[in-house]
Amino acid sequence: MHADISTHDRFWRRSHYLNRMTMRELVAAYFQHPAIIAYLALAVIFIALAIAVPATTGQVIASIVIASLVYPFAWYVIHRYILHGSWMWKNPQTAKVWKRTHYDHHQDPNHLEVLFGALVTTLPTVAVATALAGYAIGGIGGMATAFATGLLTTCAYEFVHCIQHLGFKPKNRWLAELKRRHMEHHFHDETGNYGIMSFLPDKLFGTMYDRVERPKRSPHVFNLGYTAAEAERWPWVAELSGGVVSDSYTPRQPAASPVPIVPAE
Numbered sequence: 001m002h003a004d005i006s007t008h009d010r011f012w013r014r015s016h017y018l019n020r021m022t023m024r025e026l027v028a029a030y031f032q033h034p035a036i037i038a039y040l041a042l043a044v045i046f047i048a049l050a051i052a053v054p055a056t057t058g059q060v061i062a063s064i065v066i067a068s069l070v071y072p073f074a075w076y077v078i079h080r081y082i083l084h085g086s087w088m089w090k091n092p093q094t095a096k097v098w099k100r101t102h103y104d105h106h107q108d109p110n111h112l113e114v115l116f117g118a119l120v121t122t123l124p125t126v127a128v129a130t131a132l133a134g135y136a137i138g139g140i141g142g143m144a145t146a147f148a149t150g151l152l153t154t155c156a157y158e159f160v161h162c163i164q165h166l167g168f169k170p171k172n173r174w175l176a177e178l179k180r181r182h183m184e185h186h187f188h189d190e191t192g193n194y195g196i197m198s199f200l201p202d203k204l205f206g207t208m209y210d211r212v213e214r215p216k217r218s219p220h221v222f223n224l225g226y227t228a229a230e231a232e233r234w235p236w237v238a239e240l241s242g243g244v245v246s247d248s249y250t251p252r253q254p255a256a257s258p259v260p261i262v263p264a265e
Contacts, residue, residue, distance in 0.1 A: 016112035018165035026162055035116045036155060042123075043151040050144035059138030060145050066137065067130040067149040074129035075157070076201035079194040089226050095236035097121060103237060106224055109186045110165050116158055126150040157196050164196075184211050189218040 016029050030036055055063065082088065088098035101121055104114040127147060134146025163170060164179040178197065185193040192207040192214075193199065202208035220227070223245065231238035231245045238245050 017110050018112055018115070018162060019110040019167040021112075021166060023163075023166065026166060029112060030159060030162060033112075033116060035119055035122070036158065038119055038123075039151045039155050043148045043155075046144040046148040046151070050141050050148060053140040053144065055138030055141030055145065059142050062137050063134040063142040063145040064149050066133045067146040068153065070129055070133060071150060071153050071157075072195065072198035073201050074125070075196065076194050076205070078125065080207070084190065084194075084224060086225055086230075089230065089237050090234045092236045095234070096240060099237045099240050103224060103226060106186065106190065106222055112162065115161060115165070117154075122154065126154055160197050181208070184209070187217075187221060189214050190221045190224060191218060 016025075018026065021029070050060070054060075083098070083102040088094040089103075097118075100114070100118055104111070108114065127150070130150030131143045131147040134149075135143035138145065160175070160178065161182075163175060164182040170176045170179060178195075178199075181193040181199060182196065188211050189209070192209045193202060194207060195202050199208050226234075226237055226245065228245050
């Protein structure tokens with residue numbers, strides 16, 4: 001047991017850069033990440049709870065459907081209004097959370113260690129978005145079913161998000177389209193294309209775009225508006241970043257082309 005833990009710790013002390021990884025390397029890293037292990041373990045626990053305290057078949061189906069439908073809209077609201085909101089860096093308590101959960105990812109989009117959400121913020125969010133509706137539908141069994149659905153959906157979102165940052169274009173047309181729009185969010189204009197696996201909310205709320213529709217690149221695509229001027233007024237994120245505020249793409253190692261154009265082999 002000690003040898004396994006030591007190997008796992010050594011593995012995650014290394015930095016992983018998705019634009020330099022193969023799909024096989026990604027799969028290995030993905031299933032060894034503590035967040036993914038936690039999501040899967042909790043999903044198994046809540047599936048067992050759903051079996052032990054069963055809801056009706058109709059309630060189970062309704063809980064799964066509602067959780068699946070709510071998830072992309074909850075992600076959209078969080079991504080657009082919280083993670084891309086300026087209010088988080090203006091408070092010393094929320095500044096640290098914002099830096100960890102999104103600023104670092106936009107500063108270095110290919111760095112795997114800062115791509116996954118922090119458990120302390122992700123788990124309560126998934127629970128609120130899914131478990132409450134499940135409980136209203138089918139009590140304890142519905143709650144367990146909906147929360148397990150949310151956890152497994154989170155795993156799927158995180159894996160697709162990783163694929164979007166690999167250094168090649170997916171062969172699958174759907175994945176390739178998802179990647180194209182997500183790359184535009186990261187490297188062209190951050191004020192749109194907020195989805196990961198679904199861009200339906202973007203389409204409904206008018207934030208889905210193609211790059212040709214916005215000829216000029218956003219000046220804040222990498223710093224999300226946290227400029228040197230903002231850092232003077234609200235210094236906490238800058239202090240946590242070693243006093244450095246960057247208006248450009250600043251990877252932690254030399255990166256390949258930020259918009260992958262190499263076809264998958």
